[in-house]
Structure formats: structure tokens, C-alpha cells
Amino acid sequence: MTQPDPAPAVPPPAVEATRWLAAGSALALVLLAFAWELWLAPLRPGGSWLALKALPIALALPGLLRRRLYTYRWTSLLVWLYFTEGVVRATSDRGPSVPLAVLEVALSLALFIACALHVRLRLKKPRPAEPT
Template identity: 35%
Template sequence: MARKNKPLPPVEWLLPRVRLSRLLSLAGFVALVALLSVWYLLIVDLHGARPWVILGVQLLPLALLAPGLLLGNARAHAWTCYVVNLYFIQGVVTAFEPGRLVFGLLEVGTSLLLFVGALLYTRWKFQLDRRLAGES
């Protein structure tokens, strides 16, 4: 039995949603980078470890995705949905450590913001591209 394709939403409906979800994903990205930077450079005691090294390791996955996110590449946003789960898991684990509840919850919140924004942007951007290519 053949499956019927759902009709795509109109361009007028998709355009504001694409813009909003892109803003959400960029806000989540910047917030997560800022949160990690402030935490590792200014707040946490690393017991002699070099904060720049720890921060570099923490930011490496985000740095790999940054060019695609900043250019609005839908595939980079899709990959971000996978990568940001690492920060979500780290935030949940950190929230259970004594004295780190606030940082853990902030990391969970910013990673969720980035995940939701990137997920919605990926969906709506691909729908918009298909609609603009003439598919109905």
C-alpha cells in the first residue's frame, strides 16, 4: 500500500519559524559556550589543572559545529542535536554533585535550548527548501 505524503506548510508559515528556531539555536549555542567558559575559567577549582586545557576539551565539539551553525546549515544543526546530548548528560551528572546543582541545571537548560532550536530549525529549513524547490 502506497503511503501518501503530507502536504508541506506554506512558505509564509515556514519563514518566521525558521528565523525563530535559528535564533533559539544560536542563543543556546552562545549561552552554552559562555556558561562553560565562565565556569571553567572563573568559578570552579580544578585542583591544579590548567583551565584552558579543560575548557578546550569541553568546547572542541562545539567549535567543530560552529561554522555550520553560524552559516545556517541545516545539516550542521542536525549534527548539533546529537552532539549537544553530551552536554545534557554532563549537566545532569553535575547537578547531582554537591555544590554544583546550579551549574548542572544551567547546563541542562542551555543544552535543551540548543537542542530544541536546532531540531526545529532542521525540520522547518528542510521543509522550506523543499517548498521553494517547487514541491507541494
């Protein structure tokens, strides 16, 4: 008789929370990048090729949703490009781009924190009980 497969381990609530925060902020960054460059404050009427900046973070979404640790690691590095762009545009642009840039900075920070915490929580090894 064959043994049934053990039930998959349920991730702790903190790991799931960081997963959803990472996926949500990554999706929000993708939507912000497209909306910003195509409709909200495009550099040129009719949109801009800068909307393609959303593609790298969009490629991370499936890995984030599937809990791929490697994706969380490289996304935590990639997100600094979005953070840098947001800081530069928040301090140099004028008009409707400034609040959009501040939102990009906030979403980038949320994504970085979520990815870093997710990796840390998943790699954390339980400590053995102290003898009393």
C-alpha cells in the same frame, strides 16, 4: 541581455527564530563551559583542562549562523554530551557547580529543541491544496 539574479528567498520567521535560538544557546553553552571551568567553580585552583569541552560546540557556531543544515543535524546529536554532563554534575557535585549544571541542562535542551525544529521546518514540504 542577462537576467538579474532572483532575490534570495527570505526564510520564514519560525526558521529565523530557531536559528537565533540555536546560535544563542550554543554561544551561551560555550561561555558557560569556559566560565565554569576557569573561574566560577573550577576543579583545580587556576582553572581546569575541562574548559576545552567548549570547543566542539564552538566549532558549530559558524555553521549555525550560516544556516548549514548539516551543522544543525550534527549539533543536535553533539548537544546530548553536554546534557549528560549537566545531569551527572547536577546530581553528584556540591556547591556552586549544581546551579551551573542545571543551567547547562537547560541550555542543552534549548539547543536541541532549536536544532530539531530548525531541521524539521526547513525540510517540511508545502502540501498541495486540497481540491474542493
